[in-house]
Amino acid sequence: MNTSFWKSGHTPTLFAAFLYFDLSFMVWYLLGPLGVQIATDLHLTTQQRGLMVATPILAGAVLRLFMGLLADRLSPKTAGLIGQVIVIGALFSAWRLGVHSYEQALLLGLFLGFAGAAFAVALPLASQWYPPQHQGTAMGIAGAGNSGTVLAALFAPALAAVFGWQNVFGWALIPLLLALLAFALLARNAPDRPPAKTLADYLKALGDRDSWWFMLFYSVTFGGFIGLASALPGYFNDQYGLSPVTAGYYTAACVCAGSLMRPLGGALADRIGGIRSLLVMYGIASLCIATVGFNLPNVNMALALFVLAMLGLGAGNGAVFQLVPQRFRKEIGVMTGLIGMAGGIGGFLLAAGLGAIKQHTGDYQLGLWLFASLGIVAWFGLYGVKQRWRTTWGSAAMTVARV
Template sequence: MDDHRRTGGSLIGRRGAPLQIVRALRSGHWPTLLGAWLHFEVSFMVWLLVGALSIAIASELGLSATQTGLLVAVPLLSGALLRIPVGISSDRMGAKRTGLAILLCELAGLGWAWLGASSYLHMLLTGLLLGVAGASFAVALPLASRVYPPAHQGLAMGIAASANSGTVLAMWFAPRIAELTGWQGAFGVMAAPVLMTTLLFAGLVQSDRRLGRTGAVAWRPALVDVGRDPFMYWLCGLYAITFGGFVGLSSSLPFFLHDHYAVGVVAAGSLTALCGLVGSLIRPLGGYVADRVGGLTVLPTILGAITLLLAFVGSLPTLPWAVVLIVTAVAAMGFGNGVVFQVASGRFAKQMGIVSGVVGAAGGLGGFLLPLCLGWLKDLTGTFSFGFWLFAACAGWGLVGARYLKGQPRYAGDLPMV
């Protein structure tokens, strides 16, 4: 009987998986899930749009590497800082209402960049406004979670989180559009998918009254509670390396490739799009492997790989080797993103709302610091090497921290879920 069950289960697992996924998606309100995915997809695109157009902007405005690094980093900073208040707003004001407000802010920022921005200061202010797109994370994931039963929330949230592939849209299309219309015109053209998403989001997503809310005041004690746990600060640091590296490199790679290797605007965007695609697609695999063997078991290997790969990138090898190393490093970071959140869910299962906001904000802050340091150290030393070596040192610190956490008995709850 046991053999029959095992064999039958195996066959069902192999042949019935697509059908089970369809049934799982039908168990909740799939139009809301689609709306959440669209929101995060176009918002991630907008979040990295300044980075995608940084070469053209820097060339026209005559920016230094430090100025370009700051320009690219500003949207990442404002997105990081807004993730927590946007998460709170989703609970207090409603996720749908908050999501629509974010999309309208994105449209305002794109419109200003298209029709009004003409100086470096204007573009810095535009970056601050477009940074609100980075807070979409705190809308899309709660939406996906609230419209599905607990048994299928992992699938729903995984689908919503896969929309960080919006990186590909920004890096692939924006430079090509800019060649035809100029960088200001590219902002105008990229407003079209945001406008369409706004209309679809308004029609697809359930009303806030039907979605329900998780509590208007509960976030305060939850924030104080998780703030007392040192494990939270380790998670923030680790996510600042993995997600911060992913989004920071995605934003700064175009101007690095153009400045050091003289890669053309379109080619630099294409290579960055490849990195973003690989880093996005591999994230669910990181979570799956962490489920099987334990996140804290996997993290030292991932962080060790990131450390070595970035150290080699810092040696500034020939372009083909640099591309291979960077794509592999970004893939390791994307894998690590899934692992870190598996660890977070195991440690803070009852507080994942506030934990997602805090850890996500730390990741965005890491993304802000990376392009800023790359540009500043390039102007200071005349080479990008020291920026990559500094990032490699941070990843090395993360490796030491992950090994320390693994050896602590009080964190022994990090067990494989088989």
């Protein structure tokens, strides 16, 4: 990464956006790695477990639209502070009052959605500081906050085994409070922020066909990442009989791969173009997921393919958001909310769908193949718009970035 990048924006804000996003993702994903232990204590079915771990994803998807509007109307920093306080309050209540039923677990998941909505705050906060040629790198670094899923997968099941899963909510408050302090001190709103957007602006953006393409592409890359991250602890436990702690470690390896590749995927897209990078990543992820669908007899073979798939999906996340600011520079707040919402909905459908399919068929095969097929659909869709994008808004006359 060259020195011109670090001089082109505001590094403390970029760090604050990353840290806020990272810890928010940690708690947004918290029910995923705790899913097996919670389901055992609350006597949940596989389908109920799937819906429980998917609820924060759906709530985060819907709330991203709200948080995007709030970031536009107030400021990204103010919206971020509000969201963090709500999440801290919800976790404190769950820790002190306890979660004693399926319905209460779903209610907690709804409040954790505010953590998932951090996406609509952290990315515009960072993006607005950086020029077009560095958007992929800046958005990749800020977006690498999804590495918080690694922290949850690594530590949540082990802490739950020692202290009980209810007390994990209390442990999570410590890093969250530190992140809140750092965000308040370090983050700054960009001086040339675009004017606030209204709900009508969101509806207008939906009238642009490119917005729908980006929502589809991100629903596969990010939806695949967070959906698999939430479902894999249960998958490894159901399919291979791994303990919750071991399943958490296996899941952590997968989500670590995807998280690390997001900033690298953004940097790669800056170098070779977002479209070319995304086409390769869709191919890798779809092939790996389809292969896993054959119910491999060895858990390590499945792990290796899931890691490769997550590498592709993580890099794809970075590539999508290398392209978005080139196409929607003035509408970045609106489009971040809409595209992020689509990604969350994709993740909810994948996590909940895998649980429902396992419940009714006794197997994950159909769900994995359906997701792999969606990746192929996205590949052909991107290939179809490639020429138009490169000769219109992605042309050399319109942007200095590689598209």
